[in-house]
Structures are given as structure tokens and as C-alpha cells.
């Protein structure tokens with residue numbers, strides 16, 4: 325296909341009023357969520373869409389605080405000139421073009437991710453095929469179109485806050501409830517106990533990146549070991565990123581404690597994820613089509629995991645467009661079954677007496693015209709051509725980008 329136009333749109337979804345969350349090391353303020361939408365148009369006027377990159381960790385050094393807006397500039401100023409006017413036979417050809425630019429490697433990975441997803445969307449639309457079918461051809465699998473999901477919510481709440489969310493999400497039939505601890509070692513331990521008491525079927529996952537992101541108040545290694553061991557002993561399904569992403573020795577030591585560990589979202593490339601897997605210390609590997617070179621890159625990681633004692637469960641935290649993209653991957657990929665479902669306020673797909681959402685993120689839903697079908701904790705993967713959803717371009721007007729970081733950490737004593 326001949327690529328005529330590549331565009332990135334930075335958009336902001338305000339959190340009004342601004343929220344403050346207390347954690348062990350201080351207060352975190354939540355101001356907005358930023359996203360980038362990437363659109364690729366062919367010479368024939370067809371459009372492919374993708375959620376655009378800038379994972380906070382991968383882009384931090386390159387872009388510092390304002391990653392999302394600068395990522396859209398980068399798409400428009402560096403990636404667009406490289407791709408426009410080229411003729412792409414295979415999606416991989418676009419990866420080569422991006423890798424041949426002068427951009428730093430980590431930026432190439434982020435750009436290749438968005439371009440890969442948008443080209444798959446185009447390829448599906450051209451052939452009238454959902455992406456999961458294109459991927460099933462590659463993997464030689466039968467797609468599964470109703471996928472179990474775990475709910476990703478809780479962040480810095482009093483233990484009763486986590487408790488309430490877990491109860492609601494349990495009732496809604498989700499496979500698991502993932503929360504972010506970090507309210508102090510004793511309270512974190514208490515939260516583990518409470519969640520075990522009040523939940524029935526739902527698995528519990530801890531996303532523990534908070535433990536080492538609290539400035540001077542970050543937990544020491546013995547506190548982390550104790551908490552990991554305790555969570556494991558109470559049956560936690562996994563403990564995610566309990567140490568810094570590149571601390572492979574730390575992962576190895578913790579893996580001796582009997583708890584299941586997860587990680588990978590902060591890695592820059594598919595190869596980096598594979599190297600984490602090769603430590604043998606993680607049970608769950610969390611690549612993401614939005615950050616790890618799209619379907620192409622994640623397929624490589626999944627093929628590495630095949631037949632080994634490690635399960636690929638995509639990291640997925642953002643809008644419904646990203647959710648749908650990762651859903652197509654899970655649908656087709658071998659030995660991959662579970663999808664992460666971020667829970668935001670006023671989710672039109674969830675019906676419950678109380679709102680289990682983390683905070684408002686209206687753009688997460690408004691980005692596509694359709695409502696997604698979620699019932700009993702399962703999502704029906706859209707079966708139309710490409711991603712199978714219609715991006716609502718009104719969002720470009722409705723959610724103008726605003727300056728500044730989306731979140732701020734105010735640490736005690738610093």
C-alpha cells in the first residue's frame with residue numbers, strides 16, 4: 325500500500341477536579357490523562373488508526389515530562405516524512421524504514437509500535453478481515469473471541485477503598501483485581517488480608533511499582549521481600565514490578581520466595597522483554613502492542629514464551645482503542661488468554677451499584693464510536709475489518725492537548 329499521510333494527534337482528557345492520593349511517601353496529584361492518536365492514510369484515502377506511544381518509562385529520558393505532546397510532534401516531523409510516499413508490501417517494511425532514521429532506539433520502538441498497529445488496521449480493512457484473523461494465520465491458531473479480563477484499578481486508597489472496588493469487580497465477574505499498594509508496609513499487609521477475606525472468586529494481583537517510586541520513602545529490599553513473600557503465601561496471583569525493571573538480580577532473589585512475579589511493561593523492546601523472561605524469575609510477561617513494536621514485536625515475544633513456563637499477559641492501560649488492539653493479539657496468540665481491563669469512572673460497559681473506576685478518563689471511551697461488549701468479566705473482540713471499531717475524530721476538537729505533566733508526585737521531606 326502507498327502511504328500518503330501520517331499524523332499524530334496529542335489529546336488531553338482532564339481530571340476535574342484534580343485528585344490527590346496519599347501514599348506512604350507523599351501525595352500524588354492526578355491532573356489529566358494524555359494520549360496520542362496516530363492516523364495513517366493511504367493514497368486511496370483509506371485510514372488506519374493506532375493508539376500512540378510514549379510509555380512514561382520508555383520515553384522519560386528522551387522527552388522528560390511532556391512526553392505525549394512531543395511524541396505527536398515526533399510522528400509529524402520525523403516519522404511522517406520517512407514514511408509518506410513509500411510503498412509498503414509487508415508491515416515489517418515500515419519497521420525497517422523507522423529503524424533507519426536517526427532517532428534514538430527507544431523512540432524507534434515507540435514509533436514502530438503505533439505504525440505497526442495502524443498498518444494492521446489498514447491491512448484488515450483492505451481485506452475485510454479482523455486483525456485477530458490475520459494474526460491467527462501467522463500463529464496457526466483458532467482465534468478466541470470472548471476473552472476473560474482482569475480489572476486494573478485501585479491506586480493509593482485506604483484499605484476499605486480497595487476492598488470496595490474488589491467486591492464490585494468480583495461481582496462483575498472479572499478474573500482478577502489488580503491494585504497499586506504503597507500506603508505503608510503495615511497497611512499494605514492489612515490490605516492483602518482484607519482482600520483475601522472479602523473476595524470470593526476473583527484473583528488478586530499487586531502492581532507494586534509504587535514500592536520503589538516513593539522517593540526517600542521507597543521500601544527497602546527486606547520490606548519488599550517480606551511483602552512479596554506474604555502476598556505469595558496468601559495466594560496472590562502475581563506481584564508486578566516489585567523492583568525496578570532492570571533489576572534482574574532483584575527479580576531472581578524475589579522469585580525464590582514462592583510468589584508469582586510479573587513484569588515487562590517498562591522494557592523498551594521485545595528483546596528486552598525476552599531477556600527478562602530468560603532470567604526465569606517472572607511467571608507472567610507483560611508486553612504491550614502500544615509499546616513493544618506492535619503486533620509484530622509482541623508476536624516475537626509470544627513465540628519465545630510458547631512451550632515455556634511463562635505466560636504472556638499484555639500490559640494494557642489506556643483508552644478503548646488500545647484495549648481493542650491488545651484484545652486482537654490475545655484472541656489469536658497461542659497460550660495467551662488474559663487481558664488487562666483498566667477501570668475508569670462512568671464506564672459505559674459496566675453496570676454496578678457503585679462505581680469501581682479509578683478516576684475519570686472520558687476520552688478512554690469517547691475515542692471510538694461503539695460501546696464495547698463486556699459481560700461477566702469477558703470482552704467480545706470486535707469482529708469487523710481491521711481493529712473492528714470506528715475512531716471518532718471529533719475527539720481532536722473535543723479533547724485539545726493541555727501543557728504539563730499528567731501527574732505529579734509530591735514527596736515528603738524533599
Ligand SMILES: [Mg+2]
Nearest residue numbers: 531533564589
Ligand atoms: Mg503495571
